[in-house]
Amino acid sequence: MTEKRLNFALIALALVLVTGCAKPPTEQIEAAEKAVAEAQQSGAATYVAEEYTKLEGALSALKKEVADQDTKFALLRDYGKAEQLAIAAKTDAERVKGEAEKKREEAKTAALQAQQAAQESVRVTLDLVAKAPAGKDRAALEAIKADADALKASLNQVQIAIDKADYQAAQKQAEAIREKSAAVSHEIETALAKIGKGKAPAKKK
């Protein structure tokens, strides 16, 4: 009878030891890591760099806490703090992702607006070049025409930067094109005003 009781007690103790061991909050940790990865994909490292660095810090702190608990005797492990950290990291990551997306969208909008303004400005310049007289008088505008063509070609660079999601570069480039295009248009208008109407085209040269 006594032996049976002892066996029962040992089994009960073993059950307590096994079921009583705390486990890391794997799901919450994975959710936090996923949220941080999503924040990174949304451009957080570019648009909210400091916030993103803190997220990485939060993940490090979380991993350290789990590692600290893992080194303890099984019965003494407590992953409560790790769980809190994981939940907080996930919440923060979602907030940072939202901020990054907002800033990225703002940058994209600004780049697209600048691109549109540059396209319009170059179109005006090319229209002015087309209005320039043909024939020998056209020679005076050849250099300006080359500039207008170069500006038109540069618009491709803006599109390439937009395609690469480098909105800052796209915006600056587009603004530079618009500024230069306005200057070239002014130059053409001045030249046209000086030259007046042209004659029939010359043959050779």
Added chain:
Amino acid sequence: MTKHQRLMYSFASGCVFLVLVVILTACTEAVPQDVVEAIESIDRNLMDLRAAELAPDDYSRFAHQWIALKARVEAEEDLIHWPWEPNELDLALRKLYEEGIQTVARVADQRKVLRETAEHKLTAVENRFQVLTDQVGAIDSRLVLGQQLIETDLLVKQARAFFEDGKFERSIEASDKAGQMLTSQATVLSNELGRYADHGRIGRWQRMAKDTIAWSQRHHTSAIIVSKADRVLTLYKNGQKVLSYPVRLGFNGIREKRYQGDGATPEGRYHITGKRGQGQTQFYRALLLDYPNEEDRRRFHSARKTGLIPASKGIGGQIEIHGVENELMAQTLGCVMLENAQMVYLYDRVEKGTPVTIVGALHEHNSVAEALANLGQRNTI
């Protein structure tokens, strides 16, 4: 209770109260709020300095520690300690505060250095670009560079815009790229126009001019020399200089003529093949030249064979010395243009058969060679 006992009781109560007051007021909070606020302020400073972009490792080290401590701050916010108890959190926060101060100073220094570097590079590239624009304008070689001049202009503008936005790394990147383009353009100019600084070539041009003048002397007649670098036409009579007039050339006149429509003014020994008076030309008066001559044809066909000239291009023609149709027209398509009054004077002093020698330059210190030298010097800065 006797009076004495009451007195003793009151005294004891007072003492207990006093001890409690002393003990309670001596308790300290586990979290030093002033230090926490100071660290938060440091973090804001680092964010203002764009530390994550500028010094990612430094900021990462600070931010990771701060995040770890922040979790402890939140957990221990309501705890109090006896003054004699060790407070590890307090120590860790103060240590981070000290490190944070140093990080701010270090990042601020880095930012200052970066700003100065960006400013230096931007100023240098803006100056170089201005010099290139001025030199290219001075020798009418804008078209030699094609689209590169505009591309460089755009890059310089971007570098300036990034600098003004405080994005110094991107400004430096754009300045460096613009600098490389400027170097490449100086090379293109040197390759295209290097003959203006070539001793051998200048010697040949000088001999061509000398032969033409000698011919004028021998035949007691007129001869014309045009120097493209100087943009000067000189009329000789019996080997003696009669007059010099400034001229305008093709819109790409400084280059060597290669094919029809390239805007270049040809170099070579030509002759006047015809004279067109008022009403016979749209350019007031014109002297027709025998471009292309045999030498031009040989050069053209050789270049076309080697693929230097596209098969679709012709050799061109109708190169003239003419007057101005419109007073404000700046360039020609490859001809030599004079002011109308000067054209009249010249027109009356030459005839069909008069030799016209067009050369790149007549002396080594010509405007193109000087422009190339200036650009070369700037590139070494």
